[in-house]
Amino acid sequence: MKPIVLAALFVLAATAVSAHSRLDTTMPADGAVLAQAPAQIVLSFAQRLRLTRVRMIHDDGPALDLDLGGQKSFRTRFALPLAGKGRGHYRIEWRGLAADGHVMRGGFAFRVK
DSSP: OHHHHHHHHHHHHHHHHHHSOOEEEEESOTTEEESSOOSEEEEEEEEEEEEEEEEEEETTSOOEEOOOTTOOSOEEEEEEEOOOOSSEEEEEEEEEEETTSOEEEEEEEEEEO
């Protein structure tokens, strides 16, 4: 009986881990150095997710919410317009809801020289 319970717990734990969506790639890439600010950013996730907030922080300025454009569906790829502020360091912070209902968050950064 004990091996069956342990096997069931292992399967449940594996299912819970696979349900969370991690950020696979971004455009621009995390740590990239660019000649000019991009017109948009792209976030690609391993699993479907619904973005609830994306913020841009330029240098030490205030955080600005990016327009999600009414994107309310669960998907793996999001392209969002970016109103660049010229040279400097950019930090993009995102927050979303995974398909399993867990709140996910993360960020990436790039620099425009």
